Amino acid sequence: YLFMLPLVGGGILLGPPLVGQIYGASYEKSTEVLYLLFVLLGTTKLLGITGPFLMAMNREGLQLRLRLSMSVVNIGAALFAIPWFGIAGAALATGASMLGLMVLEGVAVQRFLHPRYPWGFLGRVAIASAVMMVTVWGCQRAIPRDSGFPALLGLVILGGVVYVAMLLWVRPISREHLDVLDGIRIPGFAYLAHRLARPESAGTAEATTHERV
Numbered sequence: 001y002l003f004m005l006p007l008v009g010g011g012i013l014l015g016p017p018l019v020g021q022i023y024g025a026s027y028e029k030s031t032e033v034l035y036l037l038f039v040l041l042g043t044t045k046l047l048g049i050t051g052p053f054l055m056a057m058n059r060e061g062l063q064l065r066l067r068l069s070m071s072v073v074n075i076g077a078a079l080f081a082i083p084w085f086g087i088a089g090a091a092l093a094t095g096a097s098m099l100g101l102m103v104l105e106g107v108a109v110q111r112f113l114h115p116r117y118p119w120g121f122l123g124r125v126a127i128a129s130a131v132m133m134v135t136v137w138g139c140q141r142a143i144p145r146d147s148g149f150p151a152l153l154g155l156v157i158l159g160g161v162v163y164v165a166m167l168l169w170v171r172p173i174s175r176e177h178l179d180v181l182d183g184i185r186i187p188g189f190a191y192l193a194h195r196l197a198r199p200e201s202a203g204t205a206e207a208t209t210h211e212r213v
Helices: 004-023 032-056 060-085 087-113 119-142 149-170 175-181 189-195 202-212
Strands: none
Touching (some): 004 032, 004 149, 032 060, 060 087, 119 149, 175 189
């Protein structure tokens, strides 16, 4: 969730020129399919967390029926879209059917568990991603298109630096989620989570300390 939105935004801006640098200008002209894949599959990735909850609740049968249904939709959409739009139609059919599957699984999980989603976290990450995209887009417009791979690499690094700086400013992780993340045993992850966590008020800190005692 920290990295999917900037990857989608950065991919939309820098994906086609990157393909052109690697494979040649003729391939760069046919990269409109990347926009569909980045948006549809990126959104699918954000929604994909709901599927494992169906298995955890012993609802594999429901999950299987949903996936078989959307597979049929995928095939039907591909048969319709590919003759009209070519490879972009294939990407559209697959991406849309996968997105539909994630939405249906989310609705099913909502029926059984009624989870609360971290909209504040997602909003802050979206703001950081938007600032990164605007910065990269502005610099991309100022650099000649034939600047080559070093300029493209510089834009990638610039986007990463701006995004991290924005995360340190907006602090997307709440104290509630920080308590969960503290249990993840990945070197350096706890330090990163604490740097990106929002400071708690004195009253909240006192209450949390009292609960732990």
